[in-house]
Amino acid sequence: xxxxxxxxxxxxxxxxxxxxxxxxxxxxxxxxxxxxxxxxxxxxxxxxxxxxxxxxxxxxxxxxxxxxxxxxxxxxxxxxxxxxxxxxxxxxxxxxxxxxxxxxxxxxxxxxxxxxxxxxxxxxxxxxxxxxxxxxxxxxxxxxxxxxxxxxxxxxxxxxxxxxxxxxxxxxxxxxxxxxxxxxxxxxxxxxxxxxxxxxxxxxxxxxxxxxxxxxxxxxxxxxxxxxxxxxxxxxxxxxxxxxxxxxxxxxxxxxxxxxxxxxxxxxxxxxxxxxxxxxxxxxxxxxxxxxxxxxxxxxxxxxxxxxxxxxxxxxxxxxxxxxxxxxxxxxxxxxxxxxxxxxxxxxxxxxxxxxxxxxxxxxxxxxxxxxxxxxxxxxxxxxxxxxxxxxxxxxxxxxxxxxxxxxxxxxxxxxxxxxxxxxxxxxxxxxxxxxxxxxxxxxxxxxxxxxxxxxxxxxxxxxxxxxxxxxxxxxxxxxxxxxxxxxxxxxxxxxxxxxxxxxxxxxxxxxxxxxxxxxxxxxxxxxxxxxxxxxxxxxxxxxxxxxxxxxxxxxxxxxxxxxxxxxxxxxxxxxxxxxxxxxxxxxxxxxxxxxxxxxxxxxxxxxxxxxxxxxx
Amino acid sequence: xxxxxxxxxxxxxxxxxxxxxxxxxxxxxxxxxxxxxxxxxxxxxxxxxxxxxxxxxxxxxxxxxxxxxxxxxxxxxxxxxxxxxx
Numbered sequence: 001x002x003x004x005x006x007x008x009x010x011x012x013x014x015x016x017x018x019x020x021x022x023x024x025x026x027x028x029x030x031x032x033x034x035x036x037x038x039x040x041x042x043x044x045x046x047x048x049x050x051x052x053x054x055x056x057x058x059x060x061x062x063x064x065x066x067x068x069x070x071x072x073x074x075x076x077x078x079x080x081x082x083x084x085x086x087x088x089x090x091x092x093x094x095x096x097x098x099x100x101x102x103x104x105x106x107x108x109x110x111x112x113x114x115x116x117x118x119x120x121x122x123x124x125x126x127x128x129x130x131x132x133x134x135x136x137x138x139x140x141x142x143x144x145x146x147x148x149x150x151x152x153x154x155x156x157x158x159x160x161x162x163x164x165x166x167x168x169x170x171x172x173x174x175x176x177x178x179x180x181x182x183x184x185x186x187x188x189x190x191x192x193x194x195x196x197x198x199x200x201x202x203x204x205x206x207x208x209x210x211x212x213x214x215x216x217x218x219x220x221x222x223x224x225x226x227x228x229x230x231x232x233x234x235x236x237x238x239x240x241x242x243x244x245x246x247x248x249x250x251x252x253x254x255x256x257x258x259x260x261x262x263x264x265x266x267x268x269x270x271x272x273x274x275x276x277x278x279x280x281x282x283x284x285x286x287x288x289x290x291x292x293x294x295x296x297x298x299x300x301x302x303x304x305x306x307x308x309x310x311x312x313x314x315x316x317x318x319x320x321x322x323x324x325x326x327x328x329x330x331x332x333x334x335x336x337x338x339x340x341x342x343x344x345x346x347x348x349x350x351x352x353x354x355x356x357x358x359x360x361x362x363x364x365x366x367x368x369x370x371x372x373x374x375x376x377x378x379x380x381x382x383x384x385x386x387x388x389x390x391x392x393x394x395x396x397x398x399x400x401x402x403x404x405x406x407x408x409x410x411x412x413x414x415x416x417x418x419x420x421x422x423x424x425x426x427x428x429x430x431x432x433x434x435x436x437x438x439x440x441x442x443x444x445x446x447x448x449x450x451x452x453x454x455x456x457x458x459x460x461x462x463x464x465x466x467x468x469x470x471x472x473x474x475x476x477x478x479x480x481x482x483x484x485x486x487x488x489x490x491x492x493x494x495x496x497x498x499x500x501x502x503x504x505x506x507x508x509x510x511x512x513x514x515x516x517x518x519x520x521x522x523x524x525x526x527x528x529x530x531x532x533x534x535x536x537x538x539x540x541x542x543x544x545x546x547x548x549x550x551x552x553x554x555x556x557x558x559x560x561x562x563x564x565x566x567x568x569x570x571x572x573x574x575x576x577x578x579x580x581x582x583x584x585x586x587x588x589x590x591x592x593x594x595x596x597x598x599x600x601x602x603x604x605x606x607x608x609x610x611x612x613x614x615x616x617x
Numbered sequence: 618x619x620x621x622x623x624x625x626x627x628x629x630x631x632x633x634x635x636x637x638x639x640x641x642x643x644x645x646x647x648x649x650x651x652x653x654x655x656x657x658x659x660x661x662x663x664x665x666x667x668x669x670x671x672x673x674x675x676x677x678x679x680x681x682x683x684x685x686x687x688x689x690x691x692x693x694x695x696x697x698x699x700x701x702x703x
Contacts, residue, residue, distance in 0.1 A: 265673060265677075266673070266676070266677045266680065267677075269673060269674060269677035269678065269681070270677055270678070270680075270681040270685060270686055384652035384653070385652070387652065387653075389653050392652075392653065393665075396662075396665060396669075397665075397669050397673070400665070400666050400669040400670050400673065401669075401670075401673045404670055404673060404674070467649065468639070468643045468647055468649070469643055469647065469649030472636060472639050472640050472643050472662075473640070473661075473662035474662070475632070475636040476636045476637065476640055476660065476662035476663035476666060477662040477663070477665060477666040478666065479629075479632060479633045479636050479663070479666070480633070480662075480663040480664070480666035480667040480670070481666040481667070481669070481670045482629070483633065483667060484666070484667050484668075484670035484671050484674075485670060485674075487671075488670075488671065488674050488675075491674055491675075491678060492674065495686065496689055497681075497686040497687060497688065497689060498686070498687050498688065498689050498690075498691050498692070499681060499685050499686055499687075500684075500685045500686075500687060500691075501685075507692055
């Protein structure tokens with residue numbers, strides 16, 4: 001009996017069969033893959049396959065590649081990735097292009113590979129696969145903007161991947177180990193620390209920590225309707241997973257996370273595109289998790305609360321963010337529009353989509369009875385346990401902004417805001433609605449019965465979300481946000497603008513580089529080219545009849561002298577003579593007699609002999 | 618229809634009122650554990666939500682209008698290389 005089967009490989013190998021199948025069989029098959037992976041995970045939880053705490057490795061050269069590291073942290077992430085992939089694939093079932101399905105499943109599978117990776121080489125391998133396989137999900141949108149955004153996405157991740165590889169190699173060089181454990185490092189300068197900085201840098205690029213976040217808000221809103229739903233979950237949350245593994249309790253992350261949470265909110269105010277608005281809220285929500293990882297000092301009660309909070313929030317976030325992107329995607333799929341300035345009054349046409357979207361909105365805002373409430377408050381609670389007042393205020397403030405945009409501004413601007421609808425619309429295809437329904441059910445289930453989630457978390461949970469104090473203060477916060485929104489709602493209409501973000505630097509720099517290549521660099525290259533060619537041309541000319549050619553050259557040098565001393569008529573005569581000679585060139589080629597040829601051959605052999613003897617000495 | 622005639626308006630107003638009242642109730646009878654000094658105010662969250670929301674809207678809009686918001690085809694227009702080709 002096989003010891004273990006990697007759940008990620010179910011997706012990756014499963015994806016290969018997709019183009020062979022047709023019609024209903026294909027749809028059933030697409031849904032069967034996540035179900036098989038889920039069964040696999042259940043078998044692992046029940047110790048039929050590898051049980052928790054075990055590893056599965058593959059000997060490779062002199063090393064053991066740990067493909068399967070099973071513990072509570074990897075299991076909880078694997079569960080949510082598999083569950084989310086089922087909902088997302090249900091949402092994408094109507095898509096005819098096989099390429100999208102294949103890319104999506106390779107993307108999911110390689111993310112699972114990252115989750116179960118127990119050594120740095122395996123991690124790097126799946127990390128790169130994850131990056132690549134996400135690209136088609138953007139490019140299948142087939143717009144000019146999507147192509148450009150996809151290129152920028154892949155360039156940023158190339159850079160991140162190279163940092164990771166560099167870090168891994170340095171780490172291996174200094175420690176001699178490829179195991180992926182918590183990194184030991186400090187702030188003083190040493191090669192091992194540099195390796196850790198590089199690895200941390202690569203991780204926070206994927207976690208979209210400002211100022212390295214712009215790839216996310218740039219690329220995700222340009223992806224296909226269904227591709228964007230997949231994209232929301234995997235890259236950023238697998239980054240949270242590796243941060244939990246490698247860098248728990250790094251104080252820098254607390255601040256980066258809190259800044260992220262607020263940063264996303266500020267930019268979401270200015271955003272007109274509904275999917276980009278939601279993308280900024282991914283950054284904001286991932287901020288809570290990054291902050292939680294930063295507070296997760298191993299071996300302390302507050303640290304355990306923080307890590308639990310980060311994991312729980314990742315779990316919940318994947319579900320409600322998928323739901324929100326499904327709702328926004330449904331609007332885009334039906335109307336072809338995604339800008340608030342071109343939307344409004346759609347409630348008449350798509351009430352079901354609206355209500356399902358709102359479940360996601362309540363969840364992300366952290367309303368009691370929805371899943372955001374049971375997870376977000378854990379991170380906030382951890383910041384209170386560490387007595388970090390500024391962090392606490394920033395995280396609570398981000399909650400306000402989250403409700404303001406995803407719960408109020410976006411649905412208000414899309415489904416209401418105008419008396420008369422901006423365009424015709426209808427409910428999206430049934431599979432999209434059902435997928436939204438399943439996801440909404442899961443969001444509510446976890447909110448109402450959080451034990452399901454808490455039992456999966458890495459540490460035992462000593463936290464009760466539904467205390468009167470928590471519930472009342474959250475209700476106050478959100479209801480008064482609503483009051484302020486209602487007063488200022490006129491200010492929140494979409495504006496047909498684009499918001500500059502840190503991608504400005506590389507987009508502008510990129511243009512300068514292209515300009516530099518096309519203009520000055522090109523001019524310089526063609527100048528050099530011309531010079532080399534003219535030299536070559538001269539030698540070609542010379543070799544046609546060297547005797548005459550040298551004569552012509554000699555005459556030309558003489559001409560320069562004559563120009564100085566002779567009378568103009570004489571000079572003109574000479575010039576004419578030279579012109580005539582050039583025209584006749586190469587003229588009659590001198591014929592060599594047999595004797596002369598033999599003499600030349602002997603001469604060259606003799607020269608060679610002398611050279612040979614000289615070298616021998 | 619005037620907004621005060623809609624049932625939703627009254628339900629929401631009721632909830633808002635109730636949240637403040639229960640805030641006082643929870644604070645004085647249940648004594649939840651306090652971590653920060655501002656939690657002595659039973660309506661701190663309401664205040665923070667209200668003020669925070671206004672600050673976020675006004676602050677971000679100011680940031681956007683004075684600095685960050687540009688035309689939608691900003692990048693295309695600033696594209697010296699590509700615009701020549703088109």
